[in-house]
Amino acid sequence: NFFKSYADELSEIADRVSANKEEYIIHPINQYHLIKRFATQWTEVNQLLDRFNRTGTKVHKAIKNAAHLFPKEEDIKGSAEGILRIQETYNLNTSDIAKGNISGQYSLKKLTTDECYHIGKAAFNGGLYDRCTQWMQFSLQRFEEGTQNFSKAHAEEYLKLLTANRIWIAPVLKLKNCFIHIPHTKNNLFLLHFIRTTENKITFYRRRPIVATKAHISSDDKSYKFSDDKKFSKVCRGDVKIPKHVERKLHCYLHTNNGNPWLMFNPVKVEELWDSPHIVQFYDVITSAEVDKIKKLAKPSLFRAIHVVSDEEDDDFQKAAYRITKISWLNDTSGPVIAKLTRRISEITGLSMNTSEELQVANYGVGGEYPPHLDVASEDEQRIYMLDHPEGRRIATFLIYLSEVQEGGGTAFVEAGVTAKPIKGSAVFWYNMYPSGDIDIRTFHGACPVMIGNKWASNKWIREAGEPFHRQCKLDRNADNRIF
Template identity: 30%
Template sequence: MASPVLCVLLLVIHQLFFCVSGAEFYSSVHEMTKVFGYEQKMLQQIQKFVAENQGKLDFLRARLREFETERNEAREWGPAYFDSPLNQYLLNKRLTVDWQRVENLMETSTGEKSLNRLRKLRNRDTMPDKKELEGAMDGLLRLQYVYRLKAKDLARGILDGVDYGTQLNSEHCVDIARLALRDQHPRLAHSWLLEANDRLTGGKKESELKPQILALLVQAKKELEDFRGLRETYQELIQIQPASEDHARNYESFLASLGENAFLNESKPILEHAPLPEDDDLVSEFDAFSLTCSGHWKLTPKEQRHLRCGYVTETHPFLWIAPLKAEELFQDPLLVLYHDVIYQSEIDVIRQLTNNRLIRATITSTNESLVSNVRTSQFTFIPVTAHKVLATIDQRVADMSNMNMKYAEDHQFANYGIGGHYGQHMDWFNPTAFENGLVGSPEMGNRIATVLFYLSDVEQGGGTAFPQIRQLLKPKKYAAAFWHNLHASGVGDVRTQHGACPIIAGSKWVQNRWIREHDQSDRRPCELWDDSLATLAQILELKKRIEAQSASS
């Protein structure tokens, strides 16, 4: 039996490809722990049913022992049970496919009462469904793509170098590969199919899975234009499972359409991930985000040599007594990380304030505010007047940023589950958002700056990536990042594009303070030039060139 780590794998990560269900516990570990408790009640109903069906329910007893073993192992893990995405896969599978088998067996005249109670538990809005199971597998593919992980390692329970002691079987690998093909990830599908083939163990299961693996490999090789490999795989397929006449006719027609030249080249090894781009290669926004998350895009030592660390004392007299520890991460645009600027006692209050208030996060699009697979987390907004701790935090933000907090938005708190992420975006509002009435209190202007508090550490992944400046902030509890979203001229700064990288293991809590630009002119005045068109460094460089040309002439 797989260890309890395997369930977490695919349950929480439903971000890119599916509509969300009512429960959506996968988008928050905080919410997922509530659902986990329902399984114990479901086990109790099975126990009652078994008591009424002594002698004829051996299969059901075996299933019960298997489920209880999983739960006992989970208890031994304690809270760490949910710190790996692998555990969620098996939990989700139990609550969908395996529990359906149990229902079918229990559907007899005896035990009807227990069966009805079990169905009532399974039909709760907060229980997962098969669409979430597919979304969870998609989340695994996202982790594999963003962090350039290997299917072989993932199947062995190794997540970005950390061994969780779990194994996926051949059937699991086939399911993941099938979803990867459907969602146009042929490289990833190919790697999972090879792993599925390696994990075949013989017997009836192999005779069922082998033809499926070969048929899917034919499809993957077609997508990857490995036509010689396609033909060899197809020949192997028809040897163990002769195709129907229609199937054979369609295949021959497909070969004819390719022409003989398609098979002249040797079959080359298919890379699991595309090669890393060269410096002058064009890269999509998502790939730039992924490369930053995985650490393949980062600042060079030469680019970092002007950055400083130190104590901030000048923005408020109180800081002479209690200076802030600041780490400069980028100068233009300004990006600063403040250390130890929120305290555990304040985080405890925040957790109490957010209890039972989290809902699925939304994004602001061009025409509406909507739930999107670009952002998978649970969030809530709480006004500063809700508790004195929030006012204290705002005063600290004012000291840190030298900004007027009177026109800041409500405090936003978010919890990301395993694989939870927020794709690349800008915090500032697009002009069309104002035109379409999607911005609350538009008279306060755009979001001039952001302060992002990290309320928890994250075991693996979950960083904040700034692909335009190749900077990755790894979550550090009690720290806060600060940056300007707008140029001094008031134009949105595209260089501040950022995103929350997928979480591999752990739970991530953050607090956002979005500061509006109204009444900030004395805090951040405009420059003497339009800094959205040229930076001061560019202007000085141009001035030097003009002076040099004048001197030479």
């Protein structure tokens, strides 16, 4: 009976998806359901075939061979967190998301009441208490006894806890090395669980703070305060308007890099996104055929991104919980297309690639984002800055979009209040440092969550060693960045 009902369900999905697989997979609710099917139902199919000793069938062998690739429970949780990240950043309505409506595009199936409840749990564990309340209330409104994997009392307990402790539930997160005595009554069970488990779980919505000590910032900017998450979300939504006096300074033009022979007959299209710091977006810097080759080279070596968790005594590399993405590194020997792209970046920017890093290729998952940061150092250098790095600091960033993203997924420059749109074949370029060598903290930026789409991007970071004759240090310490 299980096999029959599941086969019928899959047949219905396959019939509707086969016409346009790409349209199906770019929707985050469809992605959530796909991950959930492989993590639960296909795993159950595999277990049932084992139980009924159907080990010799072709189907069972195929499933066995693929089982190690199946998502796990943590992936379901991660995709639920991705949905919440999208909701938080773009301020989406809970009811619309539950109906599968994200930015006017509907998923193949709605979220079940049980799924709404589990997204509410994810919101609670992530410290998004208002969102948890909304999801729990919604799950109770749609609740039908006997058809759910949770009891009505579970959702009600969460709501009671949130209502009773709304005043002090946030400050408790700041408690460290404190002993709190709470009677073990039935009404306090959720509260006890919260205190014991929440502190280490609030990761997916908290942006990892950028570390910029006074030594890294110019003398004029030592009192600088980095923007909060609300401004980052506001920029991602496009709620920040460009002032008229800035807009008048921005232009679009064709660029030949002072008559570079490679660009004379094929100049690059340039759009200025901001004037100070100078941020530009190039168009048609890479062809669709080259994009396909780069993706093909990167896919076999994609791995989950890591970040460094560091204190004064120890460094510890961990999987990045706050950025749902996989990355790969490609150098000029990986294929002719990479070497050709490296040369093209040099022609466009006028910088040497002798001390540039390998090309980083990234694919973002459900609600994938990268929180606001500076590119002047690599991730593992941001906590304890390596001033004696042989190639020096990252002087400039060349960010290439390898796919179209229907909604979201832009690069938000928080201080400028402008977002670069992820247009396939285009590239965003900026300097991370002033000509004086001071870090330009105005380039504080982050990758907005992908709302609808499948985002591929690549980065080429150019380090300062080898650039003295290509980008000379200005005598005026306060000289601003100009790319051309």
